[in-house]
Amino acid sequence: MSRRDITAVLSFSIVAIFFIFGALMIHPFGAPDETGMDDNIITNAQTETGANNAVTSVVFDYRGLDTLGETTILFTAVAAIIMIFRRLNK
Amino acid sequence: MFTLESLLETFQTGSGFWNPIIWVVAILVAFLIAVILRGFGNKEYKKNTGQTQAFLSGNPEYEKEQMHIKSSNIYWGFTESLKWVFDSLKKMHTGNVSDYALWFVIVMAILFVVLIVGENLVGAI
Amino acid sequence: MILEGIHIILPILIVVAAAFAVLMKDLIAAAIAVAAMSLLLSLEFYILQAPDVAIAEAGVGACLTTAILVIAIKATKRMEEDA
Amino acid sequence: MNVADLIALLLQHSPALIVAVPLLGAFITPLISRLNDKVRNVFVILTLGLTASLVFLLASDVFTGNIHTYIFGSQDLALPVVRILFEVDAMSAFMAIISVILSLVAVIYSWSFMKENTGLDKYYTLILLMTAGMLGMELTGDLFNFFVFLEITSISSAALVAFWTNKAKSVEAGFKYIVISTIGALFILFSIALFYGQYNALNMAMIASAIQYTFLDKIALVLLIAALAMKAGVVPMHMWLPDAYGKAPSSVTLILVGATQASLYGVFRVCFTIYGGAINLTPISVGWILVILGIITMLLGVAMAIIQTDFKRLIAFGAVAEIGYILLGIGTGLVVMLNPEMTATGLAAMKGGIFHIMNDALDVGLLFLVAGAIYYATKETSLNKLGGLARNMKYTTVFFIIGLLAISGMPPMNGFASKLLIYESTYQLNPILSIIAILSSIMLLAVFVKVFHAAFLGPALPKFENVKEVPKSMLIAMGTIATIIIIFGLFPELIINNIVEPAANALVNYGDYIREVIPSFAGGV
């Protein structure tokens, strides 16, 4: 093993220990501690947005700017790929 | 908010001050002195005579390319004497993406140890 | 009880599929393993009461990601070189 | 409706419009570029000009001490905050000004610089998208939204780094950049999820008011600092930066400087605002981590710059060193923030650090533009092959001298004012810090004097006999930045009092930022 591998394994295992420890420290599966924001959305989604699907009302109404960002990312990716595969000489 | 006086105000740094206008005036004065000094010698300078030629102890002039000091020759002594530092630094920059990601993981590990383990140790003491 | 069993088994299967995706020497096989992992992930999302995400993950993760990966592998090299 | 009403309306909606205008422009650019090249260029410049004027309008209001909130989709702020909201304080406005100036200059510069290339409609589209991404990162008050804009910025900038696809090194640099920034962004998303799992909130102010500094919060802090510092090019995670800066077209590099600084802004926002209340719970200060990272960054950046032979790569290492100064200044502010005896020192350090963000963007940007101009004129970037260019490129030489003096902190340029503040305040924290800072500043001067000698001085080389001065649009772009540098250098008091001090206060008084959303919040200095 080279020096790089030893360093890599060492730091990787430290990070791994903390991640696994974090997974055990988080709230028990299926019982989130705080749900205030989401309960608010579930209660009000139908009257405020008129949509029966609460997820869609979050995607397009409560967090509409994220969706705009997401479509922008797709647009960016398409523009980037067309640009990367463009013909180079006029 | 914006007045003519505010332009000329002196900038207090807490333990001193800094006024660029005064500095510029001082620089201008120094420049003026330099111009005057230059004026003394300038009378004897004649164009298109032997004065403008490069004089290398009588040897013929080198090619332009050879006369130009390359950038890697500047500070040669400095870099040569600290070669071990620069060599190890160069070795760090492998140009390999995996290594870049590895540095990220190493920093993460160090910060984990310092911020979480170290903090508990300090707290225990 | 059955649901709890599924909650235990599916994550383990996902991790196994992910490990296969990393360990396979044949890149096409790795791409298929990624697709399998995405499919299992979408099943897990469905079990976790997220049908919206399940549909998206099945469409994007299992179909389009694999297509893009296969296109890229065909344009480059199929086998991973040995160290 | 008279003009005053219209301006008030524009001011009210400006946070949304600042992001929406460049986005809309980016979506329309592919349609417009079918008409004519010139029309497209004018359209892009106009779009960015409109954005810039909106930013200045918003900033002029924010710098008087107000904090603007803009809630998307609803007028009233209901608690708990379910909607995305933009929260603009003086620090955000300060960063937005930098980003928009850099983008505008870059677009003017690319008019001539990129003329010979194909695929320019996509190039301009991506530049607009990148600008929108940076502005969104700086204005937003919502963590997930921050991540989305971060991704927009990194995808578009990675594609732009790889713009010259016929060069192997460019493509490689683009790939490195996208891999590194994606890993960073994914860990940022992971820590956002950690916050969400504990506090059921995505809004920065809500998280900041609820934070308790649990074990998971510490993990999130480590992930956020490491990932954002990597995106900002902090040593030892800076290695993508010289590759990307060195291989991208110069106009793109200019905006990349803005993008890295937006990530740096993320570090400060996390340390000061989100963990602001939790800072006094830690025995080991996060501020010291920033200070140490800053010192390492400074030294390594300068040391690597000395041995570089490629023009743009050298400047990139100089840029790394400059980031160290910013971290040193603001880290010092964070260290002494809670110590009542040293508050004045802390504020001076913060002022220096924040002013240096602006100076770094301008100085490094100007040097990159000069490097691009030399590449345009000679098709050469290796310093060993350049020489004697001052004879043919007079204006460029003058701009280079201005940039050289500014980046190495020579009076009376702007770099001196901010570095002076940093030296003085760090001296009171620990004299060794300021000695190292001064030393690396001297070395930076040495590095750039070497560049000046190698590229501009020396005998007239026969191969550069036919080199001409670069076209007007590039000169205008460089001249704009040089003018700003000189103005900032001559009147530092004006800038610091009106722009920098509000920004420093906005970071220090994090309680105001939180109280704007949650009025019942009691903490804060």
Next chain:
Amino acid sequence: MIFNIPFIAVAALILIGLYAVIFKRNLIKMVIGITLIESGVNLFLITLGYREGSIAPIYTSSPGGIMALPVPQALTLTSIVIGVAVLALMLSLVIHIYRHYGTLDVRKIGGPEE
């Protein structure tokens, strides 16, 4: 009850992905590793939003009862599309790198600069 196995699976997915990025030499394997990290984060978000015995947050034809949290699902939708966009861009760059260097080995491309 089930020892937070889904959360441990999240940590395992992220670590496997990180392992692929750091130790694998093939560029496409690195890209696959990044996809795995992203899947792990997505799974984490959805797992955070799950409540024991809940139903999907959709009123149409729902019998009523407690609902799963909708916000993480919306975030995951965004994250999935971001993931595919990034993946496509990375693979296009990989194709170009292969055209220039004729190899996918991360040690053979690039190398130290000057």
Next chain:
Amino acid sequence: MSGMSKIVKTISGIAFPFITIYGLYIIAHGHLTPGGGFQGGAIVASGCAMILVSYGSIWTMNRVREKNLSILESLGAVCFILLALLGLGFGTVFFNNFLVGTNSLFGVVPAVGSGLANINTGGVIPLMNFAVGLKVIVGLFGIVLVMAYASRTKEGKK
């Protein structure tokens, strides 16, 4: 990539309309049932990708052209952002759901807690679904098409 055998072409030709209609259904009912612009768009894009694989990228490129895709995509994005800006114009702020409660197009508000599937609800959400759907179909298909077309020949080291 050249095309596949005739059997594959025929089968995919038959399956394509069904996939498309299913995807469009998912888009249109996004505010009522699981699904929406992204999910439906991803499904239609997968159907298009299937056609691309079975008929070959050259055949597809001759009929579609990336320029047209680019324009369609811009249109989808512009529609989405204009819908958001209309919220600023008609209503009050950016991204305001200005159609809800007007009882006109998609403006009906369902009773609280009711599971009735009335398609005429949701305000601007269905319109945004369509804009995003168009965007996602064209975007994802465009990515696959451009990548497949550009890498159709295996080029080695230059």
